Amino acid sequence: MNIQLRGITKRYPGHTAVETLDLDIAEGETLALIGGSGSGKTTTLRMINRLIEPDSGSIRIGGQDIRTLDPPALRRRTGYVIQQTGLFPHLTVQDNMAVVPRLLGWPPAQIQRRIHLLCEALRIDPAWLRRYPAQLSGGQQQRAGLARALAADPPVVLMDEPFGALDPLTREDIREEFRQSEVLRGKTIVLVTHDIQEAFTMGRRIALMDQGRLLQCGAPQELLFQPASPAVARFFEGQAFGLYLSRLTLGDLLPWLPALPPGPDALPAAPHTSLQQALSLLTRSGGQLRITAASPRTADFQTLLHAAGQYRLTR
Amino acid sequence: MQSFLAFLAEQAPVLARQTLTHLGLTFASLLPALALGIPLGIWSARSPAAARLWLSLSSALQTVPSIALLGVLIPLLGIGAAPALTVLLLYALLPVIRNTYTGIREVSPAVLDAAQGMGMTRRQMLFQVELPLALPVLFAGIRTAAVINVGVATLAAYIGAGGLGEFIFGGIALNNPQMILAGAIPAALLALLLDAALAWMERWPLRRLRTAVLFLGMLAAATAFRQAFPPQGRLRIALQPEFVGRSDGLPGLRRVYGFDPPVVVLSAALMYDALAAGEADLVCGDGTDGRIRAYDLLLLEDDRHAFPPYEAAVLARQASLEQHPELREAIGLLAGRITDTAMAALNYQTDYEKHPPEQVARAFLEREGLYHPPRSGKAGKVVVGSKIFTEQFILAHLLVQLIEGYTELDAEAKTGLGGTQVCFEALRRGDIDLYPEYSGTGLQVIVQPGPAVLDSLRGDPAAVLAYVDAQSQRRFGAEWLEPLGFNNTYAFMMRKPQAAALGIRTLSDLARYLESE
Numbered sequence: 001m002n003i004q005l006r007g008i009t010k011r012y013p014g015h016t017a018v019e020t021l022d023l024d025i026a027e028g029e030t031l032a033l034i035g036g037s038g039s040g041k042t043t044t045l046r047m048i049n050r051l052i053e054p055d056s057g058s059i060r061i062g063g064q065d066i067r068t069l070d071p072p073a074l075r076r077r078t079g080y081v082i083q084q085t086g087l088f089p090h091l092t093v094q095d096n097m098a099v100v101p102r103l104l105g106w107p108p109a110q111i112q113r114r115i116h117l118l119c120e121a122l123r124i125d126p127a128w129l130r131r132y133p134a135q136l137s138g139g140q141q142q143r144a145g146l147a148r149a150l151a152a153d154p155p156v157v158l159m160d161e162p163f164g165a166l167d168p169l170t171r172e173d174i175r176e177e178f179r180q181s182e183v184l185r186g187k188t189i190v191l192v193t194h195d196i197q198e199a200f201t202m203g204r205r206i207a208l209m210d211q212g213r214l215l216q217c218g219a220p221q222e223l224l225f226q227p228a229s230p231a232v233a234r235f236f237e238g239q240a241f242g243l244y245l246s247r248l249t250l251g252d253l254l255p256w257l258p259a260l261p262p263g264p265d266a267l268p269a270a271p272h273t274s275l276q277q278a279l280s281l282l283t284r285s286g287g288q289l290r291i292t293a294a295s296p297r298t299a300d301f302q303t304l305l306h307a308a309g310q311y312r313l314t315r
Numbered sequence: 316m317q318s319f320l321a322f323l324a325e326q327a328p329v330l331a332r333q334t335l336t337h338l339g340l341t342f343a344s345l346l347p348a349l350a351l352g353i354p355l356g357i358w359s360a361r362s363p364a365a366a367r368l369w370l371s372l373s374s375a376l377q378t379v380p381s382i383a384l385l386g387v388l389i390p391l392l393g394i395g396a397a398p399a400l401t402v403l404l405l406y407a408l409l410p411v412i413r414n415t416y417t418g419i420r421e422v423s424p425a426v427l428d429a430a431q432g433m434g435m436t437r438r439q440m441l442f443q444v445e446l447p448l449a450l451p452v453l454f455a456g457i458r459t460a461a462v463i464n465v466g467v468a469t470l471a472a473y474i475g476a477g478g479l480g481e482f483i484f485g486g487i488a489l490n491n492p493q494m495i496l497a498g499a500i501p502a503a504l505l506a507l508l509l510d511a512a513l514a515w516m517e518r519w520p521l522r523r524l525r526t527a528v529l530f531l532g533m534l535a536a537a538t539a540f541r542q543a544f545p546p547q548g549r550l551r552i553a554l555q556p557e558f559v560g561r562s563d564g565l566p567g568l569r570r571v572y573g574f575d576p577p578v579v580v581l582s583a584a585l586m587y588d589a590l591a592a593g594e595a596d597l598v599c600g601d602g603t604d605g606r607i608r609a610y611d612l613l614l615l616e617d618d619r620h621a622f623p624p625y626e627a628a629v630l631a632r633q634a635s636l637e638q639h640p641e642l643r644e645a646i647g648l649l650a651g652r653i654t655d656t657a658m659a660a661l662n663y664q665t666d667y668e669k670h671p672p673e674q675v676a677r678a679f680l681e682r683e684g685l686y687h688p689p690r691s692g693k694a695g696k697v698v699v700g701s702k703i704f705t706e707q708f709i710l711a712h713l714l715v716q717l718i719e720g721y722t723e724l725d726a727e728a729k730t731g732l733g734g735t736q737v738c739f740e741a742l743r744r745g746d747i748d749l750y751p752e753y754s755g756t757g758l759q760v761i762v763q764p765g766p767a768v769l770d771s772l773r774g775d776p777a778a779v780l781a782y783v784d785a786q787s788q789r790r791f792g793a794e795w796l797e798p799l800g801f802n803n804t805y806a807f808m809m810r811k812p813q814a815a816a817l818g819i820r821t822l823s824d825l826a827r828y829l830e831s832e
Binding site: 071072073074075076082083084085086087088089090100103148149158 | 423425426428429430431432433434435436439444447448
């Protein structure tokens with residue numbers, strides 16, 4: 001189901017949280033909403049399941065204006081994941097997962113089947129099911145929180161900083177798992193984050209907000225390489241190098257790489273290898289890379305950096 | 316210790332009844348407090364205005380001394396279970412409201428956000444998330460309320476609602492530690508037990524908890540019902556705690572008149588009003604109390620002399636009498652001059668017409684033709700003491716005015732010397748020279764003879780006075796002067812119209828009537 005925001009404005013006494021925002025999220029895509037604190041990204045997310053009502057503008061999900069829907073009914077078919085998981089401390093993991101299906105009146109057998117399917121898909125150990133949230137690690141809680149949001153198989157999932165409370169290593173792992181997870185496939189996902197790296201890995205498209213306004217919305221490369229305004233460029237400034245390294249692949253750099261014959265100890269590398277991975281390989285081996293493309297190229301540390309500079313100049 | 320156990324064994328049935336009543340009062344007030352306090356707590360958690368109102372109101376109630384709260388409620392609700400349960404309910408309210416409020420407010424915002432975001436309605440959030448999560452804090456509040464209620468429920472004995480306070484207040488009035496402990500120890504145990512039981516129930520699943528609350532509710536309702544309509548005869552008898560316990564009180568009455576009516580224990584301060592208001596039909600008070608006249612009460616004649624005499628007389632140091640022999644003559648002028656009714660009238664003028672004791676004393680002397688203006692006051696100084704109640708204030712001033720009018724001595728009134736022990740010690744040390752005392756009190760508190768002597772003296776005013784005088788002279792260097800004429804003894808009293816209608820004039824009539832009931 002696609003989501004369509006038109007002219008959304010939300011004001012609070014003394015400040016404007018969101019100002020005439022238009023945003024389209026296609027069916028089945030993951031849109032990352034990023035921006036600093038106070039940019040209005042969380043307010044925008046919470047307006048989609050009517051936890052906050054906009055002052056003006058309209059929101060449609062699957063073509064239906066959400067103002068015509070009963071808020072609890074709307075929320076029951078919209079998954080919702082938050083940073084602190086919001087797991088109910090007085091219920092076991094299993095009962096937490098069963099909350100929305102029970103609100104929807106599912107028969108117990110169906111709930112059980114769904115819980116088992118989610119356990120497999122999200123790698124939740126069935127032994128956790130009878131435990132209470134406090135007995136789980138942060139990562140396990142986050143999985144349980146996601147499983148609970150997906151329990152009733154909602155077509156739309158809203159996530160507010162879902163990995164924010166995790167340590168960096170766990171965050172990376174779980175993020176990767178979620179990205180590849182079968183149960184999230186085909187769902188329309190809006191992900192709020194302030195972590196640019198996260199937005200770039202999870203989002204098919206990225207919407208950058210600042211002070212309630214949408215600065216730019218597009219594919220990660222677009223924001224990075226064709227910033228719509230100096231403000232967008234500034235936003236990525238600090239992390240541009242890292243993002244650059246992770247978004248650029250050896251394939252992108254082929255035109256600027258020399259077609260020299262590789263040395264005997266050159267390491268093979270596929271064209272979709274990111275610049276970051278390639279540099280880290282070279283740091284460790286110190287030799288050359290042999291790029292296995294249609295027209296094979298050879299690269300060492302210096303030629304790679306040079307090619308990257310050339311690539312940047314042409315944009 | 317042994318005598319304590321003996322007391323417990325002897326009073327076991329009474330103790331059991333008191334404990335049951337106590338528990339009943341506690342639950343019958345706790346459950347309505349929950350029914351009222353939990354919704355108010357929820358409301359407060361939802362609305363800051365409601366929180367300000369209900370939390371400050373219930374805190375303010377908590378600061379009102381419980382006994383004062385009872386006093387305020389008696390004109391509205393009378394005596395007995397109704398005001399007691401109301402006070403207990405009000406006291407239990409604060410911990411219940413506050414802890415419901417705190418418990419709900421402490422639920423993590425993330426959890427509430429998730430609950431709402433998953434599509435719970437307000438009601439589902441309250442019953443499936445907020446209340447279950449507030450339960451531990453709420454239970455702590457219930458436990459506090461239960462412990463407070465067990466403590467405050469002892470005061471119920473002051474207003475005729477029974478409970479373990481009957482022994483505690485009786486024991487305090489009689490200075491009988493065994494009796495105090497017989498009430499206080501079970502009350503303390505009850506509080507601890509209840510707290511532990513609630514702590515245990517806290518871990519129960521909700522379903523079982525509901526059943527338990529239902530069961531306790533029925534138990535409480537039954538108790539409240541039994542309290543509101545106590546099983547007693549047509550004549551409602553209210554007795555002060557001291558009277559129920561002391562050997563010359565109800566037990567003596569039983570021995571002499573052979574009746575043992577069901578009674579309600581009520582504080583001495585309240586029983587006259589209860590009788591006047593028709594809350595009780597028969598009380599036992601002081602024979603010379605001013606309210607007897609104020610409320611037009613009939614004193615029943617103690618025709619078989621169950622009560623020992625409490626003849627008023629002046630107790631003086633022998634040393635002072637030797638130094639100022641003229642004292643004896645001046646005080647002697649008052650001998651036999653104050654009848655029971657006259658003393659009651661003087662008390663009435665002070666207590667109800669609010670005339671100062673000096674004025675009342677002087678008016679009496681003028682009426683009796685005994686008043687003389689003070690003479691020189693140069694021959695020395697005597698100090699007249701008094702205990703701390705109206706009748707003694709008046710008597711002290713009578714004595715001062717007589718001494719100053721008939722001798723050249725200067726007299727000073729030192730009123731308000733606490734109880735018998737304080738006055739008597741002051742006399743022995745020479746801080747005061749004389750004070751009004753009662754023969755029965757002299758016998759029981761000052762001389763304290765064995766049971767054999769007590770039995771041989773019972774009912775003979777002259778013999779009692781002669782005995783205490785001889786003992787006081789020999790042992791303490793104090794002398795009892797001629798009695799003033801009135802006897803401030805225990806007296807049963809009824810409203811006159813009812814007494815006339817039932818044909819009751821004496822305690823024998825009363826015994827016959829109670830038997831016929």
